[in-house]
Amino acid sequence: MTQAPASSAEPTRTHRRKAQTRAALVRAAQSFLAQGQTNTPVLEITQAADVGIGSFYNHFASKDQLFEAAVEHVMDLLGAVLDELTTDVDDPAVAFATSFRLTGRFHRREPQLSKVILHSALDILGAQKGLAPRVRRDIQAGVESGRFTMTDVDVAVACAVGAATFLGQLIQAEPDRDDAEATDQATEALLRMLGVSASEARAICRSPLPELQTAGLRGAVDEVATNGDTAR
Structure with a gap:
């Protein structure tokens, strides 16, 4: 040979x-x-x-560019995990709620990765990758299907991303707080804002969740895709 x-x-x-x-x-x-x-x-x-x-x-090109890549990488990894866990969910309201509830629990489960994301809290809303585009996609699907009655998607996304960000900071700042209960309360409020009835929003937020597997997020940085490599 x-x-x-x-x-x-x-x-x-x-x-x-x-x-x-x-x-x-x-x-x-x-x-x-x-x-x-x-x-x-x-x-x-x-x-x-x-x-x-x-x-x-x-x-x-700069330290800021590296930090941006580091944050985007964690957000993309978490977003991919959430996508996988909700891929078979047909109801946009349940898909949105599931992702939000799991994201809230992520902050307590992975505090170091959470701090990486929350470091750039003010930039999350306008990010082209990671969580914000997925929030927009899920809310848009709910509006288009008639599941959500709030039709201003931009305002809805701003409220959802803002709630997720400040909820994460609250969970980080208060380690004794029940993160699951706090997250479910926030999710219920968001669903009601989007147009889901109070009784249904509560039922959705009291339903069982899939297991959030985060071990892969901690190690996946070793497999950083080189598609974003800007080597010269």
């Missing part, structure tokens, strides 16, 4: 090496964000990632 020339394997090795470097930088950034250390110099980030400072600029 003829072996392929060594050079044909080189792009694969280079691609893998770039992916590993980018993943290490994202992991380091998430660690600093979780600790609230946003003023950390680039040099310190690269030292924590165990990569050269030159490699940093092969992937990111």
Whole structure:
């Protein structure tokens, strides 16, 4: 059997090496964000990632761009998990409520990843990836199906994203608070705002939830997709 020339394997090795470097930088950034250390110099980030400072600029133009990527990555991972858990849910109201209720519980279950997301709370609403676009999609589906009577989707999304963000901060700030009960109360209020009757909103928010598996979120940063790689 003829072996392929060594050079044909080189792009694969280079691609893998770039992916590993980018993943290490994202992991380091998430660690600093979780600790609230946003003023950390680039040099310190690269030292924590165990990569050269030159490699940093092969992937990111600035520290802000790295932090944005670190936040987006966590939000995308959580969003993908929520999508999988609601893919077979036909009722838009139940799908929206399930995702919101699980997101609230996420903050207590994964406090470090939660802090990464909440670090950029003011930017979540306008994000093109992660949770906000999924909230918009679910609310839009509810409006189009007639399930929701509140037809101003922009206002509805602002209320839902704002509630999710400040609820997460409340859960982080008050570790003794019952996060599940607080989340279900907030979800019930949002459903009523969207046009679901009080009795049905309560029933939806008292229904069983699927198990939120978050272990994969903690490790998935090692598999950061290189589609967003900006290496030059």
